[in-house]
Amino acid sequence: MTRAHAVAATRIGLLLAGFLALEALCRAGIIGKLVMIPPTAMVAEMTALLASGEITGDIVRTFTTIAIAFAGAVALGFVAGAALHAAPRLRRAVDPLLAAYYAVPGFIFYPLLVALFGLNVLPLIAIGLLFAAPAMVIATLLGLDRVPPVLRKCARVHRLGRAETVLHVVLPAAMPALFNGIRLAFAYAFIGVIAGEFILSGGGLGYAIGYAYESFEATRMYGLLLFVLMMAVVLNGALYVWETRLLRRRTRA
Amino acid sequence: MTRLHRADTLLVILGVLLVWQGVFAYAGSTAITAPLATFAYAWGLLAGNFIWPHVGATMLAFAMALAISAVLGVALGVVLGLRRFAGDVAEPLIAAFYTIPKVTLYPVMLLIFGLGLSAKVAFGVIHGTVPVLLFTLTAVKTLPSVYLRTARTMRMPPRDVARHIVLPALVPEIVSGLRVGFALTLLGVIIGEMFASQRGLGFLIINGINSNNVPMTTSVTLIVVVFAVAANGALLALDRQLHHGGRLRT
Known part of the structure; x- marks a missing residue:
């Protein structure tokens, strides 16, 4: 220790x-x-921005969007992963697509999404979802692959039903990989939404950073930047701590 | 088996094209061009002279960023992996850096490096270094300890240990890291071009949007995607061969 x-x-x-x-x-x-303001000034600016309440609307907007994209990505990714796992032929066909997915710089599709959905939160949710869901699909496939066959056999010996097998045997065994997927999905959803706002949008924290930069408000920009980066680190860290706690409890039991 | 596999891949490509055509039918030509028209336009672009300076600008920035990412990532990964204490201190910090939305750091990069090539390269490097570093670090930490004990028995100096033992043992993992780093570096460079550049493929995409040139945007996007997927395929094949080969030999 x-x-x-x-x-x-x-x-x-x-x-x-x-x-x-x-x-x-x-x-x-x-x-x-003009390049960078002292860190204490960043902290002071961030506190002032938060206290004044002028960015509360942006905060709510951005985090609601991230939450929707994240939840959607986890749910969709899990269902798609489970479905692919059950259909090996389809999975083999989709495999190259999954392998190449993150090689494509996804943000070049963002303008297209704006053209499809209009300049509102829908393309932001879509980019977050599209960015995050495949990580969950891959993690789900990996997790289901790694369930030891002896556990499934054991479930059969105990004559567990299909639902019981999934709930009490398969899911717990796949849990570490699933958690990994959830953590990745969150990071990707966060990056996707903030970057989307930064590139092209009418509101939210990413937009506020870009706007402050373009209007030469360096102090404000660094205050906002510090807040966004801190939120990313804190939320990702919280997920990580939660995951290690759960896993530790499992190994002890 | 391989013929079946190839047929499946063709089916996937067909599926992607169908989805694309479907999106076109739904959204119309103000948002996206149809697959066939896009291929024709992209072919026209590649046959002409207009696009090549932009391709060159992107490739130059990308090659520089990738080279720096690879060297920096491997070097830092080896050092942090061999010095356990430093590695334990640094790893969570690096992992945290990996998860932050680095796009928002773009203004900072511009303020530090100014407009132009160096900002693009720096932006690619902050995206690409971390995955290479993390893969290398993990690989060094999981290196069979008997390798290092043997080296100590033979009284090899640290530089020889790095060159003759650590690096060769790491090659497969480094290739895996480079594959991820490749993709992220490309992402960084292209995004960099989208914001503040007068040249490059990212600039062409954003310029196409601003001047409502839908065929241009869609075609350049297609060219970038094809390049990324092809490069990824090659690196993936190399990756699998190295990992597989390693397993066969031991």
């Missing part, structure tokens, strides 16, 4: 040192005012 403490302490120290170094460089004018 002492080593883990040392690792965590070093990590925090490293972050703190980076923060201070950046602060010093900015204050000393080595990094110009």
